[in-house]
Every structure is written in structure tokens, then in C-alpha cells.
Amino acid sequence: LQLAVRAVFQSWNSERAAVYRRQERIPADLGTAVTVMAMVFGNLGADSGTGVAFTRDPATGARGVYGDYLPNAQGEDVVAGIRNTLPLQELERLDPRSFGQLVSIMDRLERHYRDLCDIEFTIERGKLWMLQTRVGKRTAAAAFIIAGQLVDEEVIDIDEALRRVTGEQLMRLMFPAFDLSHVDVPIATGLPASPGAAVGRAVFDAHRAAGQSGPTILVRRETNPDDLPGIIAAQGVLTSRGGKTSHAAVVARGLGKTCVCGAEALTVEGTSATVGEVTIHEGDVISIDGTTGHVYLGELPVRPSPVVRYFEGELSPLHDPLIAAVDRLIGHADARRRLGVLANADAPDDARRARRFGAAGIGLCRTEHMFLGERRILIERLILAETHEARQAALDTLLPLQRNDFIEIFQELDGLPVVVRLIDPPLHEFLPSLAELTGTVATKEAHGEDPGHDGELLTAVRRMHEQNPMLGLRGVRLGLVIPGLFAMQVRAVAQAAAARKAAGGDPRPEIMVPLVGAVEELELVRAQAQSILDATEGVPAVPIGTMIEVPRAALTAGEIATVADFFSFGTNDLTQLGWGFSRDDVEAAFFPRYLQLGIFGASPFETIDRTGIGRLIRIAVDEGRAARPGLVIGVCGEHGGDPESVRFFHEAGLDYVSCSPFRVPAARLEAGRATLGG
């Protein structure tokens, strides 16, 4: 007994416990407790036994007796899976008295917890002992269904039902899944590290994966930063080693790729993987399920999420109990929430989907995406322009293109706000990379060829090269340094709005200035923009605001608010600058190690870091509103769609969140939940 007690006390100092405490900020000198109690035995003969039970079906919520029973056995025999268990109903026949007691206790427990409970029990020589109970785990779908049922049964009210589902569960229901109507047997099971269903040819090398044209699954023992191009190119990633914070898992989640990791039954070697008698060769099609961790041979049919089809308007709430429950709870969340939910969208397609998914407008319309494709050459001309005339000619060609982009988007969002962010990235991002061009030019020169246009480009790229582009000439700085650039964009917004208005529409553009760090920057840009808006006929009132994404902007928000009609937090840049690390560089390089060491509980790019970055947000909200009462404040960074972060934004007093269209429903749900407290 003493040994056992000591073992429990020593577990306090285990590596795992230390990491957990570091994550949760639990003092190391707190210590732990041990409860010593008498044992009951389920293995004393036929009148003894042990089992587990659920108070209702964890998949559908139907009340009844669900569970397993094993006569003449201890709990670990059930867990070990050595002996086959009996359905719990059998107990009614074997020991009706205990069964009756169990059913009555289950009833009492459920009334107490007002939720599905799971229970472990032992019968020692005909006497029933309850070992433990807790609110039972369930799938994401069951969470919605059961919450709805408990309302119908008047066990809980609808607020409580909303508390019992999460945006994260709703997100999980929105990933495509394998159609498991025809049963397939997985060849292996790993950890479900990043959800979704991915099908493709197995490739065992990241560079080969990056070079393939069709869909691939990158299969590796474990991944390292070298594998990044392969992960980006693949549909999904499968590893035989590593946990949920391994390199593969973290990178895949960051990229939104399906990932199954630590499928230890697989032996990955060279260009094949074996499990038992099955061998996956390079090029074989496999299917991986990031929600269950299952790995299948061959191509499994992928089924779009019925929840997505419901949001798309393709399925009615009457379709099935899950859709009905989602519809009911998201409707209640909408009625409850104070936070508006907008979407980040740059193209008419995205804008339409955002509207269908319940966005009340566009909180971030990036304009740089309008410079890609065949328009890249126009930006190149702008960059290479050596005279004022050449620069103006390039801008004049861009103006009608941008104007048409805006006309389309204002049309899709007629009557709803569209926040247009002026161009943000450094201009050299529209040119080839320095290393790439250096290589091309060196090769041409070595062959005695004239590098021609590439040589000219290389000179420009060298001149514009930045050590740290994220910290360089971008955002509002571009507007202040490159004559006519912001003016062209504002003019395009003004003319598009005027055109829509003339056509009987109700365009509601807003102009947002990126990367402001000082009130003086915004003053200058605002004055110029306002004079262009004033000079264009038939333009509605256009609010002019700023992103708050540079720490200094948050720290001087009181000053900045005097010239801003609204604030919108760019939490991605604010996180990058506040922590001093760039997402591109660190997610693969050291985040896995940091998660493993417990330095982060969750990646600060996924869930807002309340202590550090959150403090900057609170300072900006408090001081911005003090300087300008009623200042509209939102967030348009990645965190706008993260459930845990949405709760923080509600608490911090923001007016809206804006996120990718796909995350709008989860944001609506969490915004409603946030008002319930607790």
C-alpha cells in the first residue's frame, strides 16, 4: 500500500505532469492527494461481475440501458479486451435485483447531472457498488442531438443546451467525411491529428510529393522541416510516429490538411509501408480519416458534410435530427449574441458563400489578391516604372480592373458593409524570388546567353530585397511612399460605389488602412482618401478606419482613435509582432517542440494568447473607446473564427468578428455561447 501511495505522490514530479503544470500555470509546490479506500471484487464467482454503462445512447441520445457487463471479472479485464463482454441488458437476466438498482441509480445520476453519464460498477457477491461516474463523452453529432433532446424532455433549457455544444464540435461536423455506409476495415489506426477525409497516392518523399500532379498522401515515419513543401502539396499526411503535437500534426493543422499521425502498426521504410501482411507501395491509393485516425487501402468515397449542405441551403432542418439540432441551437445563438459575425472574402464566390453561411457583411476584403494572375504584369510595370508618367500609366491600367472587382463584390453584398483593406504586402512579393532569379540569370550567363528581361528584373528584385519583408515596406508605408497607389485604390472604391448607387444598389464600402503604427500615418492617408471620396460624385458616406496589428498601434490607440471611424484587429500580425515570431518560419521550426515542452498549451496562431496579445487588445479597446465613445471595433485575423478566441473577443467588448466563410457558423455559435458566461 505504501508503495502505491508513494507511486501516486511521485507521479506529481513526472515529466508529463511537469509539462501539464507548465501549460496550465499550476504551481509545482502544490502537491497531490491520495484517497485510500477498500477494494470491491467482481471476480469472486458467478454472482460477481463488473461493467460500464451509459444513461443514454451516446450516439443518438435515446434513453435506455447501454453498456457492457463481464461476469466474474475485474475492471481491467473489461478494458484489456481479453474476454468478450455481454450487452448490459443481459444483467437483467443474470442478476435482476442488481440490474433494478443500477437502473434506478442511473436515473438518479442523470437527474443530478442533467446530462448523459457514464458509469463504472462492480457487483461483489450480489451487492452492487458504484465505482465512478462522470458526464459521458460523445461525438460532435451526438452533442448537438442530445442537447436538443434534453430540451425537449425539459431536463435543461435552451441556454443550457447551447452551453453544451461548442464551435469546435460544429467545425468538426463541417469537414467532409468518408461515406462509411459500406463497411471498410481500416488497415491501421493512428491519432486523429487534423480532421477531414483525404484520398490520394501514397508518396514516401516530400520532394516527390511536391512534384506530383494528382492528389497525394505523404507517408513518413515522422516529418521534419524539410518535408514542408511535400505537406503543402499533399492532400493529407500519415506518419507512423509522433503524437498530436508532433511536427506533422502541428504543420498539418496549421495548413488545414488532414493528418493521421503515430499509426504505430505501420512500418515505414524506403518507398513502402507494411502492416501485417499488407504493404502500401509508392503510388498506391490510400484514404486517411483525420477525424477517427483510420487508414484505409484504396479510394473511399468522400461524402460532403450534411451540416455544410444545410448551411448552403441544400438540406432542410427537417432532414435529420442532427440538422434539426444544429438549426435550433445556431438560431438560439443568433438570438443571444451581441457580437456581429462578418466574413473575410476577396472574390464574389467567397462573398456569396459568406452570405449563405450567415455573415452580416465582409469584414476584410483584401485587395492584393486582385493583383495576381494575368494582372501581375501590371504590378511589375508599376514597380519597374522609372518616371512619374510610367508609374501613372501603370496605375491607370489597374484602376478600371479594381473598380470592376469592387462593383461585383458590392453587388453580392448589397445593403451590407464591405470593409476594403488597401494593399498590404511588400510589392516585391509580386516579383520572382531573389534566389530563383539569381539562379536563372547565373545559368543563362554561364551559357553565354543574355539574361534579358530576367536581368532587368533581378536588378529590381535586388534593389527591393528585404531581409525581413514582414517588417519592411508594406501596408500604410507603401501608401505614403509610392505616389498614387492608395489613391488609385480609393478612387476604384469610390467609382464602384457610385456606379452601384447609380444602378439603384445600396453599396456600403468602408476603407481600412493596414499596418498603422502611429496616428500621423493614418491622418495623412485619411486626408488624401477623404479628398478623393469628396471629389467623386454620387458616393455614399464611406467610413475610414484602421487595422490594429502593430503593437504600437494598440499602445497608442487613444491617439489613433481620434482619426479612425473603426478599429479592426489583425490578430495574426499582432501575434507575430507581439511574440516576435513569423508564422511561416516557426510553425515547422520550433512549435512542435514548444507544444511538447508545454510552453504553449495551444498555438497562439490558433487560439488568441489572452495574457500577452489579449492584453494589447484590451488596452486598445479601452483607450480607443475612451477617446472616441462608440468606436466600432472588430477583428479580422484568423482568430475571428476560433471558438475559444471568439469568447475572448466578446469579453473584451468587441462589436464583431470577421473570419473565413467556412468558420462563420462556428463563430455565430460561439458568439451566442459567449453571452451565457460560465
Next chain:
Amino acid sequence: LQLAVRAVFQSWNSERAAVYRRQERIPADLGTAVTVMAMVFGNLGADSGTGVAFTRDPATGARGVYGDYLPNAQGEDVVAGIRNTLPLQELERLDPRSFGQLVSIMDRLERHYRDLCDIEFTIERGKLWMLQTRVGKRTAAAAFIIAGQLVDEEVIDIDEALRRVTGEQLMRLMFPAFDLSHVDVPIATGLPASPGAAVGRAVFDAHRAAGQSGPTILVRRETNPDDLPGIIAAQGVLTSRGGKTSHAAVVARGLGKTCVCGAEALTVEGTSATVGEVTIHEGDVISIDGTTGHVYLGELPVRPSPVVRYFEGELSPLHDPLIAAVDRLIGHADARRRLGVLANADAPDDARRARRFGAAGIGLCRTEHMFLGERRILIERLILAETHEARQAALDTLLPLQRNDFIEIFQELDGLPVVVRLIDPPLHEFLPSLAELTGTVATKEAHGEDPGHDGELLTAVRRMHEQNPMLGLRGVRLGLVIPGLFAMQVRAVAQAAAARKAAGGDPRPEIMVPLVGAVEELELVRAQAQSILDATEGVPAVPIGTMIEVPRAALTAGEIATVADFFSFGTNDLTQLGWGFSRDDVEAAFFPRYLQLGIFGASPFETIDRTGIGRLIRIAVDEGRAARPGLVIGVCGEHGGDPESVRFFHEAGLDYVSCSPFRVPAARLEAGRATLGG
């Protein structure tokens, strides 16, 4: 008169006034005032005249009558320099009554202002009118000398004398200057944009300047970001256009290069510059004086600063009145100041100089500089190591080298603290650049050669390439991700300290962890370092602290202080991250424009931005000390030697500043002045 009044009122809305208001945060609706008064005339005959006077010699401080007088003239005639003025003494002969009045008024003015005054006066038909007076301008040397004299004359006390000299003036006295004992006539005069005396061959193209071997002066009409390599390579920069915030001026000041700009008499064209009949051809030796703005043909002898020779111990305070005044005032500053002054030094040479210049220890000993030169290959081996053994072998080779570095430095600073910062930059900075290697390998491959080691290196450089190295795998992150790296460095410190102690020395190392953003990072590194220190015999107590250079560290300083023995602000990184711009990328790209627009009054890399970055510092000081009373707090960024910033650090309650050895005297002076308030 109405036109004149209107012109004054309209000047309120001039471009220049708007920029000035933006810099100084003066509301634009404040308006200005006009005083209308009767005119007196100095041009009404021989009994009239006008002049300027100083109450004492502005160069030496000697009391007397210094100035110019012009009979039968108005003030603008004096300023215009059309007519030759008379020495003011002549007035005694011409108009003894007015002269007597003037001398008595000058006496009264000086008693009132307790300082040298300059005066403008007019005599109208024998009646003396005072037009204006103000405390007179003087050279940096005169400021020290006069302040000393006024103390001797009991006009002011020594505190007041200290108030009247600045660290910036002391810095100016420490630059080398031309020896002007033999008179040379400047061929042109521009704006003194960045101090110092520079001699070299004129080069009219930045790329040629970068390619020259001997000392050069880059001569350009104006510079742009393309000229950066040439500015770096040159001794000094001369431009014919642009003001003190022009590109050339800002970049040269940032790099500590001598610069004369806007020498408008020069016509720069092709590979020559002409002024009157003189032509400077490419390759001609010229001399430029960044303190006066003078440009000379040929090589002028450069004289080391006598003030520097005094600090070096080569000149005694009795040498001349200037040295005596500097000695007296810096001595008083030392007696007054609360801030300690330490130096940033990595090499024994620097350490010695720091000590001579009055540093009370080393506040920043960078260890990465110890990995350069012939040791770079060892770091390369560490980076390329593919096994634990290879990595450990590389570290084992580095250990004795680092240990010897520390032994030398601890010896130089015996009895004084030496704060050793663990390695900070990303490791790929020790490898060739990606673009360079891509070019080399492409050329070799195009010629059908095997790229060999370069190919291997290229693979490693590609793997480690970072989009934004400043925001990547560096500082404490290296320590947590690369096994054994920090441990090797701590071991070297411990062994060096033990060796010095065994040899009878008094080593006082401290260990500083860079780039900490979260308390968990410091906890882990601290625990490892402490165990190494504890395991090494004969090591004195070694405080372990952290840099505060990531905004999040400042925002969570209360948590971090619980595991830090000291804080040291890295104001360079704190400024870069707080503003979201990297010094390398922005000083040339948009700072000149920002200064011109009045967005900055001064570069935030030269003078600490009190509003934004200063607020982070105050938060960290307040909350760090609240969590750990008596926490030692210093600064080791560039700002530690900036006079205006030193004053802020004093006010914010820091314990010390650490700066480059050359700036230590100015920091001592300003630290003393800061205690005087006002």
C-alpha cells in the same frame, strides 16, 4: 501692413508648419499671433546704425564686447553681408554714449539670463534701441568652457552648469576633426548632416565605391536605396541636394558615417563635380567636415579628439580649458547620477576601452561574435551535423575556445560585472546567403561541374531558410530546440569563472537569455543553466536574467520576473517589433520620407519612442518590480547611449544603461543631468 499681417497668419498653414506641428503634436486649430510695433531706423545718417553683440566671446567665454556694427544701415544689411561691418569696439569711438548704454544693458541682460546673450540693436539718430535678445548659440566646446567659467564667476552653481551642457555636445567633441591650424579654404559648404572628418577619393557611383579598396567619399547629387552598399563602403557621403532628413543624411547618421549634404554650390554630373572653376574628378582626394559642412580639395590632416585623448588617459585635465571643463562637469555628473553606466563589449580591446571610459562593467557581451572568422567552420559543422555524436563533437570543439574568450574578458573586467548573453542570431546567418549559393551552384552546374560542398551547403541553407530571420529560430528558441548549444555556452562561462577564481581573480559573470517572450522559456533555460553552474566546482554565484526585447515579454513582465534575477531591455528589437519594422529594411526605404512628412520627429532607432515603446518599458519596470521587489533593470540596446533616451531611462526607474564604449562618457553626463529635472 494688412498684407504683412495676413502673410504671418497664412504661414500657419504652410507645408513646413504643418510638418512641424505633426512632429510636435501641436493642434492645427491653435493659430498664431502677430505683434505690430513701430519701426526704428538705423539708416538715417551717420548718427544711426545697427549691430549685433555677444555679452561674452562665444568661443572662449571671455567677458567683453564682441560683435559687429554697421553705421547708417538696417539689420538686413548686416545679415545680407553686402557691406563690411566694423568690429563692435569701434562704436566706442563713433558713439561713446550709445556704447556706454549698450555695455550697461548687456551687463544687465547677462545678470538676468545668467548666461551669454546675443543682442540685436539699432541706433536711430543717436538713440539706442534694443531689438531683441536671447541666450546665445555657441559651439559644443564653448558650451563646456562657458558653463565652467560661469561657475567660477559664481553666476551659476555647478548643477546649473551641468544642465547647460548635453551628452550630444560631448559626443560631438569626441569625433575626430580636421586640424585647421593651417588655414584651408573650403570649396563648398553644405549642411553638417552627420559629424566627423572624412578623407578619401571621390567616387560618383555607389557600386564603384563599394568596389574600391582605399578610403572613398561617395559624391552624389542625392542618394537612394540603391546607393546603400556604396554608403557602407565609403568613409563619408557628400551630396549636392537634400536636407538633414534626406536619404543620405539619415542613412549616414544611422551608420555613423560622416555626411555633408545639400552642398548646392556643387554641380554633380557623371563622374565629376564642379564648383566655380574647381572640378572634382573621380579619384581626386577630398576632405569633408561633417561638423561644419565644409568641403575641401585634397587631404586635410585629421586630429584625434582631445576629449577622447583625455578619456583615454593621454591628456590631463590641466591640458586646456575645454578638458578642464569636461573633467569637472563629468565628475559632477558621476557624483549626481543614480543610473549606472555599463558598456556593450565582446572583445578584450573593447572591454579595456570601456573601463577607461568609465564603464562600471559590461552590460552586454554578445557571444555570437565569438563564432566568426576561422571559427565559422565549427559552427558550420554544428549546423550540418546529422547525428547526436557529430553535433556533440562540434560543440566540444567550441567549448575551450569560448572558455578562453570569457577568461580574457573576465580578466579585463576583474571585480566588475560581465553580462554574457547566450547566442542570439539564427544559425543560418553563419552560412552563405541562399541567393549567393544558388548562383554559385547554378553556375557550376551549367558548366557541368559537381557543386560538391557548395551543393551540400545549399541543401542545408534551403532547409534553414527563413522568410523573416528576425522573427525566426533565434535567441532562447535556439537554446530550447538545439540540444547542447546553450549548455556549452553556460559551461564555458562556468569554467572560465572557476579558472579566474582559482587564479585569484574576482570574476563576476551574469548570464542573460535573449528573446524570451514567455516565462516558461526562461524557466526551462534557467533550470538547465543552474544545474550546469551547480555542477562546476569553484564558480561564484551567477545571476541569471533575461532580455526584455519582445513586446510580449514586457506585457508579461510580472510573470517573467518571478524567475529572472535581472531584466535588460533590448530596445532595438523592442522598437523593431513594437513598430513592426526592421531597421535594416526601413532606414533606407522609407525613414527619409517619414521624417520629411513629420511622422517621426527623430528616428525611433536613435531616440526612444516614449509614447509607444516607452510605454512597454514602463509596464515591464512597474510589473517586474511589483512581482520581485529590487529587481535589477537595465538597458543594453543602442538607445543606452542616446542622451535623450538616457533621460527617459532615468525617469522610468532603470538601474543602469549599457552602450558602446564610445558613448559611455555621454551616457554618464546625461545620467547626471537627468537627476536635475527640468
